[in-house]
Amino acid sequence: MKNLHLKILSVVIAVSLWFGLVSGEYQEFSVYAPVKLRNMQGELVAVTADTHVNVFAKTPRGLMRALDYNAVTIEVDVSSLGLGDTYHRLTTDEIKLPSGVEFVRVEPEGINITVDKLVKKPIKVVPTFIGEPHPGFKVGSVTVYPEYVEIQGATNKLAAINAIETKPVNLSSKKEGLTYSIGIKETDGVLTSTPEQVEVYVSFIENIVEETIDDVPVIAANLSDNLTAVINDKISVRVKGRKDFLTSESIGKKIKFYVDLESIDKPGSYTFRIRSSKAEGYQVLKINPGKVRIRVERKGE
Numbered sequence: 001m002k003n004l005h006l007k008i009l010s011v012v013i014a015v016s017l018w019f020g021l022v023s024g025e026y027q028e029f030s031v032y033a034p035v036k037l038r039n040m041q042g043e044l045v046a047v048t049a050d051t052h053v054n055v056f057a058k059t060p061r062g063l064m065r066a067l068d069y070n071a072v073t074i075e076v077d078v079s080s081l082g083l084g085d086t087y088h089r090l091t092t093d094e095i096k097l098p099s100g101v102e103f104v105r106v107e108p109e110g111i112n113i114t115v116d117k118l119v120k121k122p123i124k125v126v127p128t129f130i131g132e133p134h135p136g137f138k139v140g141s142v143t144v145y146p147e148y149v150e151i152q153g154a155t156n157k158l159a160a161i162n163a164i165e166t167k168p169v170n171l172s173s174k175k176e177g178l179t180y181s182i183g184i185k186e187t188d189g190v191l192t193s194t195p196e197q198v199e200v201y202v203s204f205i206e207n208i209v210e211e212t213i214d215d216v217p218v219i220a221a222n223l224s225d226n227l228t229a230v231i232n233d234k235i236s237v238r239v240k241g242r243k244d245f246l247t248s249e250s251i252g253k254k255i256k257f258y259v260d261l262e263s264i265d266k267p268g269s270y271t272f273r274i275r276s277s278k279a280e281g282y283q284v285l286k287i288n289p290g291k292v293r294i295r296v297e298r299k300g301e
Contacts (some may be wrong), residue, residue, distance in 0.1 A: 028058040028104060031072040033095075035111060039079035045118040046078040047154045047189050050111035055095060056104040063100050071098040074106075078113060086113045116154035118191075123151050124163045127200045128185070131172030133207075136244035139171070140205035149184065150194045157189020164190065169200050177203040210285065211246040212238045218274055218292050222262035228299050229261060233292040235274060240283040254279040257287065259294060270294045 033055045037046040055072050073096045076088060089110040092103055125144050133139065144166075151164060165185040180200045184193040214236045220229035239251055259272035271291050276284045 025061050026058045026102075027061045027064055028056060029064070029067075030054050030056045031069050033072045033074055035074040035076065037076050037078045037113065039077050040115070041079055043118050044083070044115055045152075045154050045191060046081060046113055046115050047157060047191070048111050048113045049188050050108070051186070051188075053090070053111065054107045055097075056106065057097055057101050058104055059101045067101070068098055072096065072101075076111075076113070078115065081113060081115045083115050083117075086115070087111075088113050114154055114156070114189075116156050118152065119155045119158060120150055120152045121158045121161075122148045123161060124148055125166060125184070125198050126163045127166045127182070128168045129171050129202075130168040131170050131174075133171050133204055134173050134175035136207055136242040137175040137204045138207040140203040142203075143201040145199045145201075146195070149198065151184075151187075151190045152192045152194075153190045161187065161189070164193070166198060166200060169202065171202065174202075175204050177201065207243040208240065209243045209246065210238060210240045212236055213246075213248050213251055216248075216252070216257055219256060219258045220261050220294065221258040222260050223296070224265060226299055227261075227264065227267065228297050229259075230295045230297070231259070231292055233289070235292065236288045237276075237284060238286040238288075240285055241281050245281055251282070255282055255284065259292060261294070261296070264296055267296050267298050270296060 031054070032052050034052055035048060035050055037048065040046045053074060055074070057072070059067060074090065074094055075096055076090070076094050087110055090106055095103055095106060097103060125147060127142055127144055129139075149164065151158065151161070164187055166182045167185050169180045169182055178201070180202075181197050182200050183197050215234045216237050218231050218233065218235060220231060223229055235257060237251070237257065239246060239255070245254075256277040257274055258277070259274060261272070264270065271293055273291050274287050276287065
């Protein structure tokens with residue numbers, strides 16, 4: 001019984017602290033809670049498009065940090081429902097909340113439930129994507145295996161479904177071929193899919209495009225050392241290449257547009273055809289205009 005008074009005091013303090021937590025100021029919160037339909041009988045299935053509802057509840061502010069939001073669910077017993085559509089008003093008994101949480105309201109207050117015969121149906125799988133491939137690349141080909149899956153669900157719902165989508169495949173910054181094992185996207189009326197996942201293979205190719213670049217300067221080449229050339233004309237060029245390479249800056253660094261003045265040995269005004277240097281990954285399709293005017297002067301004059 002040594003230090004009994006200290007032990008009793010510590011218990012009293014702990015209880016007081018706990019009571020302060022649970023009896024203090026309340027804080028309201030909301031959860032987008034999943035709706036679960038339970039106890040469907042026989043070869044029937046119950047489905048709803050209202051797969052989630054907003055549940056508003058409150059709890060002492062001191063308990064908010066430890067609150068398990070995933071514990072908030074809606075569970076509806078559909079064993080008494082017959083074939084067809086039913087509007088079901090949600091009750092407080094069907095709204096499952098963690099200990100210490102009080103119900104405030106739910107939006108919407110009810111859900112539409114369809115009871116139908118359970119059927120199976122083979123359906124084509126359509127892959128979906130998010131993100132952009134690596135700059136200069138695009139999707140080349142997509143292969144899905146298996147191409148079809150068997151879905152199970154309500155007769156009327158499945159009759160309106162001609163294809164089923166995968167969950168998104170992330171293509172962000174990709175340029176090498178990849179294979180994803182990806183699940184089937186949740187679809188209204190579909191209960192199960194066999195198999196539950198498919199293989200999606202994606203290959204990439206260079207994204208070759210054509211671009212027109214304006215106000216490109218022309219330089220003089222092979223002019224005698226005692227002469228200088230003035231070229232005021234600017235040109236537009238149409239170039240083919242990988243999309244990320246076709247910028248004014250990159251084209252200016254890789255390709256030179258010039259006039260060959262090797263044959264000029266005296267000052268004067270001339271018109272010459274424009275030439276372009278070769279650069280790997282680029283193809284010059286058109287130069288407009290094809291010729292430029294040049295004024296040649298002797299240095300120092």
